Amino acid sequence: MSTFLIACGGTGGHLAPGIALAEGLVGAGHEACLLISNKDVDSRLVKSYPQLEFVRSPGCGMSWKPLGFLRFQWEQLRSFILAVRLIRRRKPAAIVGFGGFLSVGVTLAGFMLGYPVVLHEANRRPGRAIRMLSGLAQRIYLPEGTQLKSLPPQTVRHSGYPVRKEIRRLPQDVARQKLGIQVSGKLLLVFGGSQGAVALNKWVTENFDRLARENISVYCLTGLNHGTMGMVEHKLDDGQVACAYFVPFCDRMAEVLSAADLVVSRAGAGSIAEFIRCHTPSIIIPFPFAADDHQRANARFFEQQGGTIVVEQENISSLTDEVIDTIFNDWLLNKMRENLERLDRTSPIEPMIRDLESIAAERPGQPRPQQA
Numbered sequence: 234m235s236t237f238l239i240a241c242g243g244t245g246g247h248l249a250p251g252i253a254l255a256e257g258l259v260g261a262g263h264e265a266c267l268l269i270s271n272k273d274v275d276s277r278l279v280k281s282y283p284q285l286e287f288v289r290s291p292g293c294g295m296s297w298k299p300l301g302f303l304r305f306q307w308e309q310l311r312s313f314i315l316a317v318r319l320i321r322r323r324k325p326a327a328i329v330g331f332g333g334f335l336s337v338g339v340t341l342a343g344f345m346l347g348y349p350v351v352l353h354e355a356n357r358r359p360g361r362a363i364r365m366l367s368g369l370a371q372r373i374y375l376p377e378g379t380q381l382k383s384l385p386p387q388t389v390r391h392s393g394y395p396v397r398k399e400i401r402r403l404p405q406d407v408a409r410q411k412l413g414i415q416v417s418g419k420l421l422l423v424f425g426g427s428q429g430a431v432a433l434n435k436w437v438t439e440n441f442d443r444l445a446r447e448n449i450s451v452y453c454l455t456g457l458n459h460g461t462m463g464m465v466e467h468k469l470d471d472g473q474v475a476c477a478y479f480v481p482f483c484d485r486m487a488e489v490l491s492a493a494d495l496v497v498s499r500a501g502a503g504s505i506a507e508f509i510r511c512h513t514p515s516i517i518i519p520f521p522f523a524a525d526d527h528q529r530a531n532a533r534f535f536e537q538q539g540g541t542i543v544v545e546q547e548n549i550s551s552l553t554d555e556v557i558d559t560i561f562n563d564w565l566l567n568k569m570r571e572n573l574e575r576l577d578r579t580s581p582i583e584p585m586i587r588d589l590e591s592i593a594a595e596r597p598g599q600p601r602p603q604q605a
């Protein structure tokens with residue numbers, strides 16, 4: 234048995250794959266300690282995993298504004314000191330970083346104390362933290378077809394996004410029943426990633442009447458800081474009712490993804506991996522201000538694989554027509570579902586665990602991995 238330290242907080246997209254890997258490691262008889270941030274989204278997401286061990290670390294996103302930059306450096310220093318203490322106490326077999334500001338302190342501390350460092354990049358354009366830390370890593374997992382310059386080939390493995398084990402497709406009627414959704418028509422999920430998307434929330438408010446007239450109900454995950462729980466009903470002439478549900482955060486992603494006929498979403502790597510796992514067709518509007526435009530790269534690659542339709546944010550005025558055309562086009566929805574099933578054939582978790590076990594075994598005093 235080995236202990237692994239996993240730095241994965243800051244956004245849902247960084248935290249969820251850390252949870253997925255920790256679940257796999259614990260299932261394989263190891264210990265996992267997850268380093269998360271103090272942000273609300275982390276606190277909310279970890280509530281559903283009381284069986285896992287989480288340690289909160291200082292840290293905040295990078296800013297070039299003078300005060301923001303000073304704060305970033307101060308928080309990194311505090312995070313580094315906490316990481317040194319934690320590593321000395323837990324003596325992990327390896328440190329795994331999922332990118333973002335939270336990976337920096339612990340990765341540097343681990344490297345300086347002589348521990349193996351492993352990094353995982355979820356996006357098709359590697360983020361600043363992963364680019365900066367890649368030279369310290371013994372192993373770096375990148376999405377298929379993505380490269381990072383000047384890394385020795387033995388360091389790189391291509392790997393998908395680890396998805397939490399409870400995220401799996403349920404029959405649509407079961408999912409709707411579990412969520413207490415009683416609409417008879419189509420259901421559209423609107424989902425702006427772990428922090429919500431103001432532009433998508435606004436689109437729902439402005440376009441719900443038109444969608445409702447087509448008997449399309451909406452389940453909108455607004456984000457924790459962008460609204461409160463609520464429901465709006467729209468009675469149709471034939472007596473049927475279409476509803477718009479507004480929910481700030483959801484702990485039951487498998488159910489909402491299975492209940493929906495179609496999702497309108499941002500292009501976070503985690504969102505895309507979960508649409509694939511739950512075989513849910515989507516229309517994706519990449520967040521235009523994401524670092525290095527990585528959401529557009531994620532979305533375009535997914536579209537090339539036949540998993541989604543991309544609408545640029547500047548064309549959001551065409552989104553309502555696009556949704557109505559797509560959600561009633563059974564041929565297109567079935568084609569997308571077939572493509573999603575094809576993309577869902579492999580899980581990266583078991584190969585990552587075997588790889589981490591062999592990295593652990595190369596360290597003196599660590600157990601050798603068992604042969605299959």
Ligand SMILES: CC(=O)N[C@H]1[C@@H](OP(=O)(O)OP(=O)(O)OC[C@H]2O[C@@H](n3ccc(=O)[nH]c3=O)[C@H](O)[C@@H]2O)O[C@H](CO)[C@@H](O)[C@@H]1O
Pocket residue numbers: 244245246247249278355356425426427428454481482483484486500501502503504505507520523524527528
């Ligand atoms: C604006 C920005 O830069 N966003 C980035 C951030 O996205 P973001 O944090 O939005 O992440 P993703 O879309 O990758 O994943 C969101 C995760 O949060 C979970 N979730 C979300 C809402 C909710 O109510 N309940 C819930 O459980 C989802 O199930 C999923 O597991 O990290 C991702 C991974 O590096 C990047 O690809 C995104 O580009």
